[in-house]
Amino acid sequence: MDPYVLKxxxxxxxxxxxxxxxxxxxxxxxxxxxxxxxxxxxWGAVTAPASHTALLMVLTDPGAAAFFQDKLARAA
Known part of the structure; x- marks a missing residue:
């Protein structure tokens, strides 16, 4: 994954x-x-959350990683 594309x-x-x-x-x-x-x-895709919020989501939602992997696979 290209870091720039991800950003x-x-x-x-x-x-x-x-x-x-x-x-x-x-x-x-x-x-x-x-x-x-x-x-x-x-919510409106103006900005993305900081790393501590990303960690909160990953740690509280077992399906978060799969959600993002699926979205990135579809975009590729």
Whole structure:
């Protein structure tokens, strides 16, 4: 995987993940302990979360890694 491609794809990948796991940006904000605006940015693929949030998702969702692998395989 090209690191540059992963970097520019990250907001879209995370947005898809949050849409699949949560019902709203408010749920994302509460679960991740971030502001509603930050969650809204993730939800809308404006930005991607920082590494500590990525770790939180991977550690709390056994299907997270498979979700991202599937999305990346489809994009390739």
């Amino acid at each position: 520019i794809s990250a907001p879209d990948l995370w947005s898809a993940y949050f849409h699949a796991r949560f019902h709203s940006p408010r749920e994302v904000a509460l679960f991740c302990d971030v502001s509603f605006q930050t969650a809204l940015n993730w």
